[in-house]
Amino acid sequence: MAENELLAAYRSVPVVTRTMLTATILISVGVALKFIPFGLVYLDWSLIVYKFQIHRLFTSCFISGLNFNMLFDLYFMYTYGSQLETTTFAGRTADYAWFVIFTSLVTAAVSSYMNIIILFQSVLIAVIYLWSRSNSERIVSFMFGFQFKAVYFPWVLIAYTFVLSGAAIPWGMLIGVASAHLYYFLDHVYPAMGGPRLIPTPSLLYRFLPPQEVAGARFTGSGATANVYRPPAAAAAGGGAGASGHRWGQGNRLG
Secondary structure, eight states, X not given: OHHHHHHHHHHHSOHHHHHHHHHHHHHHHHHHTTSSOGGGTSOOXXXXXXXXXXXXXXXXXXXXXXXXXXXXXXXXXXXXXXHIIIIITTTOHHHHHHHHHHHHHHHHHHHGGGTEEEOHHHHHHHXXXXXXXXXXXXXXXXXXXXXXXXXXXXXXXXHHHHHHTTSOOOHHHHHHHHHHHHHHIIIIIHHHTTOOOSSOOOHHHHHHSOOOOOOOOEEOTTSOEESOOOOHHHHHHTTOOOOTTOOOOOOEEOO
């Protein structure tokens, strides 16, 4: 019975978020226990280009340290990823998958110039950033009940990391925010201004993740959301985030 309940809870997580959580756990645990060589999964463009090791674009996005902070990382990914997938992208799973893929590729391209070889925090903050734009007026709680509007959440996390790291600039997180904002501008703001949608979701994704008729939400030109559907539990929770004692990563540099 317990196994069935656990399996049911796992299957209840939206498919893209579930895939990201599963990949993070399997790759992170595998690397930590040396079942998976770290040299096989980190971002290395020379091996991607000359050895055609394309998998590194995926695996480098889901490596987290096997420590207490990983629990907060997974919690944030589950909370804000699930809310994005079931509200802003309700019935449009392929579009959410494309957001994750697009931001990951942009992050990987920019990170190559800064020798950042682990992209997990970049991808995670990208998800949080788009959630914050979709829920800009929502109140978020952080660190001993400190409250502010959700639109400021990514910047609070970046400032928090900056302080805890001894004033080291969290470049990985900044790159993640930039990639998410680029997606937001090209896919929502620019079309609302009368321009074309420059980064449409590839049709291949729709074959695997066809759209569904769901009372969902989409961005308006101002960045707000319209017709937002929230499950009762999520609406009651209020989307708060309390991460007391969590030290955010800033990406790992090579050399």
